[in-house]
Amino acid sequence: MPAEPTPLRTPIRRADRARQVADILRQQIHADAFESSLPTEQELAAEFTVSRNTVRDALALLKDEGLIERAPKIGTHVARRKYDHGLDALLGLKETLRGQGEVHNEVRAAHLVTPPPAVARRLRLEPGQQAVYIERLRYFGDLPLSLDLTYLAPDIGEQVLTRDLETNDVFALIEQISGGPLGSADLALEAITADAHSAATLQLPEGGALLLLERLTKLEDGRPVDLEYIRMRGDRITMRGSLIRPPERTDWRLI
Template sequence: MSPEPVPLRAPVRRADRARQVADVLRQQIHANAFERALPSEQELAAEFAVSRNTVRDALALLKDEGLIERAPKIGTHVAQRKYDHGLDALLGLKETLRGHGEVRNEVRAARRVLPPPAVARRLCLEPGEQAVYVERLRYLGDLPLSLDLTYLVPDIGDEVITRDLESNDVFALIEQISGGPLGSADLALEAITADAHSAMTLQMPEGGALLLLERLTRLEDGRPVDLEYIRMRGDRITMRGSLIRPPERAEGPDAGTDWRLT
């Protein structure tokens, strides 16, 4: 019996091709592949083997994101760039953006609070034990980048809020106070939209893209000391990291069955 013929796949729609082109150009913009001007529509069409109409659709997507500006007889130029924030090293924002400009902090709150029970459990606090709450709006130069809500264990937090929070990362202060290095952190990253208050605080449109980073940080001995909820502007921050495939995943298609969606 002859095998069943393999059905032909549907042709790729122009919108799909435009999205593919936009994804590559977006990465190139973030990687500083273009000094200012992007190649012409004709050059891009030849590079990606698509029509100029597809290129125009791709550039329209990037323009809507605010990444590029377009004008007749002037061409297409980069409007703004994002800053890389690593996911494979435990660094504060000041350390992460070293070389890009001055990171400064507007301290909006620094006080002892009775934390929510879920926070107390993450920090291994006793029932009724207080934590230290710190809220900071963080700038790169005059650009607001993130709104950080931080809960600290009291013995370290009490010392942290007596130090210079306006110009230091909390991580650096914790290490100074504890006398040892931070060890590890658990983190979760998700995309959310900016509520009215966050949007106003971060000077961005309501409903705009935010990256919400939840991070529980421990000292080298494993003690949890810092739980943060960090709202980062999605239009100015790109998360990057280097990943290694675990050996058990490379053994074959049946290796491991614990993939999960959350």
């Protein structure tokens, strides 16, 4: 019979353990597990079976992220929570945050442009054909949350220009104009640092964390109509989704 595998045990550094604790506490903060105050250092040390110094290091990480505030004799309190942005449904920002507060837009540009060739190809435009370009700074209450750069197919985009862009999601306008629902979108999400202009616009420190979402949205018949480059504040947005393992996977069996 084959020998049973020997468990791999390596010493865990305090910094690694602190990061583990911080990851779990961060999720609990986002899930509203703490109404306002976090448990004491002693209680957290007992819960995670770590030293109080490790707990302090974990809380320092969360404090640097702006999630908690700490003060002697007052304790540790939640400073702010991030807003959830789903990845498993095709929704605009206003639809995503419905029920949590009001989204409004500062329209910084809205006009016809000759798009870069890479954009024209993604939107299946003819050489030299114009697109509609819209740039919006999107606020959640008084908080600048995202900077959206949008290219639209001209037949729909020109009608979008005549609508209220300050209070509406572009998705809702496209569906009104096209007379049918949007179908699907291809997206890519990556973390980037804020350049000086983006940082000033979104009221972030230069070099702060941004989430860059590139999304190509199509009508129900598959025609691409909307290509977006969306910079979202990484300190205020959490991307969430539900994933299903595809049924055709067959390589899980060990030999």
